[in-house]
Amino acid sequence: MSFALLFSGQGTQHPAMLPWLAHDDRVRDTCARLGIDDWRSALADPAWAELNDHAQTLLTGLALAAWDQLAPFVPPPAAVAGYSVGELAAFSVAGVIAPDTAAALARLRARAMDRCAARVPGGLLSVSGLSEPGLAQLRAEAGAELAIRNGSANVIVGGPLAALDTAERIAMAAGAQCKRLRVHVASHTSWMQEAADSFSHALAAVPFRAPRIALFSNAADRIRNADSARAALAGQIAQTVRWDECMENVMARQVHCVLEIGPGQALVRMWNQRCPTVPARACDDFRSAAAVAAWLNSHAEP
Incomplete structure (x- = not known):
């Protein structure tokens, strides 16, 4: 079986996203980090949902929770990539950083970017x-x-x-x-260089490992070791996200289908336009984790 996981970025988060997601320990931990009881109720307030700190912390935690709930029913993916902040979840699923580390880094990343945006909105x-x-x-x-x-x-x-x-x-x-876009910082441009430098400094103290799964970066193509992973995660904050190349790299793994984990279907739409011969679906399309797993298991066969 061969499939790829793509982790969404921010900007399309909504209260009804991931309709099948159970309120497990990782979801509860994510809510605790944000000081909320119910993330769906919180997302119903657009002002709350669009704050960089809230969006990046929430989406990273929920993406990891979604994969935790799917992973027992499917084999490991053949390739993983994340779009913008989605890289934190992707790097975690690939074994580069622990899930709790990814969740903590989401807040550090967002706050570093917000400091830049406060000076230059x-x-x-x-x-x-x-x-x-x-x-x-x-x-x-x-x-x-x-x-x-x-x-x-x-x-x-x-x-x-x-x-x-x-x-x-x-x-x-x-x-x-x-x-x-519903993003209030100039992400992935030179106006975020100070944030990239600050995040790089923070990552220097974080344990990183080589990926166990083929992992593709927005800024550095395939990630093969811990040092390149650190450099890529920090660098993409102030560099162009080359998502077109990420899709080509994933396609080169000859996967049989693709699953987007996160809000909406933006990555799926781009994939289907570029690679129409390889079916892709988004987690938001399904009403249960079992249905997601059934689709993956039925399409990931050669």
Whole structure:
């Protein structure tokens, strides 16, 4: 059997996500870290849900809880990758860091990014429908940077709020489709370099191991040892997320299906557009852990 796990990033979290997730010890631990009793009720408040600290801590804890509840019913994945903060869960599932460590690091990561954002408020803007030269011109004129590369015509730019306003105006005038993301920091751009440096310093004291599963990074292709894992986790905070390359790397493992763990179906949609011959589903599509496991077990056979 051969399947890949993709762990979602933040921005699409919602109260009804992971409808089958049981309130187990890891979910309770995640709620305790956030000082809440019920994470679904907390997510019903958009102001609470969009805070960087809340989103990154919650999504990392829930992703790990979801995998804990699925893992007894399926074999180990053949490949793992995470989108932005989803890398913390991915690195944990691959055996690089302990689950409790990943949960604690999510809060450190978020707070380091928030300190940068307090000095230079910023965000992210999804842009699709522009050519490569058009995107390059947009970034140059607006003073924005390429934050995430999902495909040649599907990117996310980041930067200070004024730069995003200008980028959105230029893109709309050129006929592109734009959407502001529910992320209030200029993730994966040079405006987060101080956060990347701070996180790197924190990671130096954290036990890391070589991955037990093929693990692909947003910033460093395949992760093969502890040192490259540390560098990749810190570096991606201020570097472009090369998600298009992550998908190609996972596809090269010749997996038979892909499962997205996290809120929504954003990664599944991108996968199905790029790799339509390999079926992909999201955990949000199912009503029980047993149904997720049944789908994986039926599709992961050669």
